Amino acid sequence: PVAGFVRDVRADFPILATDLDGKPPVYLDNAATTQVPRPVLDAMTDYYCNDNSNVGRGIHTLGMRATDRFMRSRERARAFLNAAVASEVVFTKSTTESVNLVAEGFAGQLVSAGDEVLISGLEHHSNLLPWRRLCERTGATLKIAAVDEHGEPSLDSFRAAISERTRVIAVAHVSNVQGTVNPVREIAALGHDQGIIVVVDGAQAVAHRAVNVQEIGADFYCFSAHKMYGPHGTGVLWGKAEHLDRMDPLLLGGGMAPIASYDGPLRSMPPLRFEAGTPNIAGMVGLAAAMDYLDGLGRDAVGVHDAALAVRAAEGLRALDGVTVYGTQEPLGGIVSFNVDGVHPHDVGSHLNAVGIATRTGVHCASPFIDTLGIVGSVRASFGVYNTMDEVQLLIDTVATAEKGFWSTNHPNERFLPA
Ligand code: PMP
Numbered sequence: 360p361v362a363g364f365v366r367d368v369r370a371d372f373p374i375l376a377t378d379l380d381g382k383p384p385v386y387l388d389n390a391a392t393t394q395v396p397r398p399v400l401d402a403m404t405d406y407y408c409n410d411n412s413n414v415g416r417g418i419h420t421l422g423m424r425a426t427d428r429f430m431r432s433r434e435r436a437r438a439f440l441n442a443a444v445a446s447e448v449v450f451t452k453s454t455t456e457s458v459n460l461v462a463e464g465f466a467g468q469l470v471s472a473g474d475e476v477l478i479s480g481l482e483h484h485s486n487l488l489p490w491r492r493l494c495e496r497t498g499a500t501l502k503i504a505a506v507d508e509h510g511e512p513s514l515d516s517f518r519a520a521i522s523e524r525t526r527v528i529a530v531a532h533v534s535n536v537q538g539t540v541n542p543v544r545e546i547a548a549l550g551h552d553q554g555i556i557v558v559v560d561g562a563q564a565v566a567h568r569a570v571n572v573q574e575i576g577a578d579f580y581c582f583s584a585h586k587m588y589g590p591h592g593t594g595v596l597w598g599k600a601e602h603l604d605r606m607d608p609l610l611l612g613g614g615m616a617p618i619a620s621y622d623g624p625l626r627s628m629p630p631l632r633f634e635a636g637t638p639n640i641a642g643m644v645g646l647a648a649a650m651d652y653l654d655g656l657g658r659d660a661v662g663v664h665d666a667a668l669a670v671r672a673a674e675g676l677r678a679l680d681g682v683t684v685y686g687t688q689e690p691l692g693g694i695v696s697f698n699v700d701g702v703h704p705h706d707v708g709s710h711l712n713a714v715g716i717a718t719r720t721g722v723h724c725a726s727p728f729i730d731t732l733g734i735v736g737s738v739r740a741s742f743g744v745y746n747t748m749d750e751v752q753l754l755i756d757t758v759a760t761a762e763k764g765f766w767s768t769n770h771p772n773e774r775f776l777p778a
Contacts, residue, residue: 371396382715390741402648435647441571449596454562455485457581457596462489464607472498480506486560532564538692547577567662589649593642603629665693668742675755693742
């Protein structure tokens, strides 16, 4: 590691010691999913071995223990985000669920025909499609804050796209394609000056920087645990208490209200109002353990480490003949997106995979943005706590030997590419 972590973290990740056809994994697909360290695995195993039960229901000892661990996880997430109170933390299964919940349950009450919802030109489908559906359903217009020719948005592009009909701005904190950091604090201030609700998709941010929701000042902030060394199927939506008070749930059912009736009013308080059904309790225990793990290393130190690897990768790849690296900003999100002239990104990905390097190739669930860049897709290398400069060098050396002019048309993932 380059950031001076006090210890080598690689030994914490069992998967890094596995064997991929005789080669160790060189895992550079952290923006899709990070690997899970032993303390997070142990926390989940310990929960199942010692405290497993349902939560908020039984009065028996295991039920209370499980409930206690679940509630401690919520408090852990509150502290992780520096939220004012734990009841502003809603547990979801993912960033995707969180955005859908805000779009349908909250923004649906604000937006009507002729209004506008503003997103940026670099959004992941999860922060695009829920807003598109809301606009189609209500007769509102989806507006896009344009990115420049490098795929980078500016505060001015948001300023220019806001009108007196804008009701919501939804924006990624960090781009999942090229790691661009959006000025979310300034965007929140800009929106609030005009009474606009601001929603931040923090999926690519929380593993690389300390996030303080009160300082950012947006109305909602969300992320997934599986991109920050936690388990799949767990996510967080933070929302200001006054907004959660009026937000409607996506799902109805057990656990969301103490009492239900055949026709009377449903009295249900946040955050449980949004968590009907048995939650992913072990997952939330793992999420809290992942927060402990990251904070143990120091989130800003992790960000420096990941960015240093990305900077070196970008430099090394740019220096190669016929390689284009996208974006001009320093890759503070620990992500580098590139292409080799005349070689399909999937072919570069297969070439890298042959030596054990995992990258993501294609449109990265951000196809309008990829279209804006005028490419069919890209190769994305994304870095995490366990990656090393040696791995970066292997990436650069292997890209250098990608066979130029080879464009296979027979990709298993071809159907995901725009025609
Ligand atoms: N937004 C961004 C910026 C992302 O990178 C991702 C995951 N690729 C998502 C949203 C969706 O996250 P999830 O699949 O965990 O819901």
